[in-house]
Amino acid sequence: MAAEFKHLVLVKFKDDVVVEDVLKGMEKLVSEMDSVKSFVWGQDVESHEMLRQGFTHAFLMTFNSKDDFTAFAAHPNHVEFSTTFSTAIEKAVLLDFPAVTVKPPAA
Amino acid sequence: MAAEFKHLVLVKFKDDVVVEDVLKGMEKLVSEMDSVKSFVWGQDVESHEMLRQGFTHAFLMTFNSKDDFTAFAAHPNHVEFSTTFSTAIEKAVLLDFPAVTVKPPAA
Numbered sequence: 001m002a003a004e005f006k007h008l009v010l011v012k013f014k015d016d017v018v019v020e021d022v023l024k025g026m027e028k029l030v031s032e033m034d035s036v037k038s039f040v041w042g043q044d045v046e047s048h049e050m051l052r053q054g055f056t057h058a059f060l061m062t063f064n065s066k067d068d069f070t071a072f073a074a075h076p077n078h079v080e081f082s083t084t085f086s087t088a089i090e091k092a093v094l095l096d097f098p099a100v101t102v103k104p105p106a107a
Numbered sequence: 108m109a110a111e112f113k114h115l116v117l118v119k120f121k122d123d124v125v126v127e128d129v130l131k132g133m134e135k136l137v138s139e140m141d142s143v144k145s146f147v148w149g150q151d152v153e154s155h156e157m158l159r160q161g162f163t164h165a166f167l168m169t170f171n172s173k174d175d176f177t178a179f180a181a182h183p184n185h186v187e188f189s190t191t192f193s194t195a196i197e198k199a200v201l202l203d204f205p206a207v208t209v210k211p212p213a214a
Contacts, residue, residue, distance in 0.1 A: 008117075036210060037212065039209045040209070046176075051201040062212065093117060095149070097152055099149050102148065103138070104145060105145040
C-alpha cells in the first residue's frame with residue numbers, strides 16, 4: 001500500500017475573526033471533496049505559550065496519495081476557500097508529507 | 108467516547124544532526140509506551156519554503172485521553188528523550204489538543 005499523504009496547517013487567527021465561521025467553511029469544503037480521506041483539527045489547550053509560539057489551531061487532512069492531495073489543492077473549491085482562509089489568519093505554517101506510520105491506530 | 112488527544116511537534120533539525128538517529132530514539136520511546144495509541148511522522152516534500160517557514164518534520168502522537176498524554180509527558184522515558192531531542196533541533200512548535208474529527212478515517 002502506498003503511503004498516505006498528509007496536509008498539515010498550523011495557524012494563529014486574527015483577533016477579530018469568528019473562528020466558528022472559518023471552521024464551518026472548512027467542514028463544508030471537506031464534505032464536498034471525496035479526495036479528503038479524513039480530517040481532524042484541534043485547538044491547543046495544553047502547550048506552553050513559548051512552545052506553541054502563538055499558534056492556536058492545527059488542521060490535518062489525510063489523502064490516499066500525493067496525487068489525491070495535488071488534485072485537491074488545485075481544485076477550484078480549495079482555491080476559493082484558501083483565498084478566504086488566508087485573510088483570516090495572522091500567521092501559518094504548512095507541511096505536506098507522505099505519512100510514515102510507526103504505530104498504527106488500533107482497528 | 109471521549110475525544111482523542113493529540114501531541115503535535117513541528118521541528119527544524121540542526122544541520123549537523125543525523126535525523127535517522129533521532130527517529131530511532133523516538134520509535135523506541137513510542138514502542139515502550141503503551142499510552143501512545145498511534146504515532147505518525149513525515150518530512151515535508153511539497154510545501155513552499157515560504158509556507159513551511161523552515162520547518163521540515165512533523166511528529167504526531169495520538170492518545171486515548173488527555174490524562175494518557177499527561178502521564179506520557181511526565182514519564183521518565185519521555186523526559187529523558189525530550190532532553191536529547193531538544194539539543195537536536197534548531198526550532199520547534201508544539202501543539203497539544205483534543206482532536207475534533209470531522210471526517211473519520213474509513214474503517
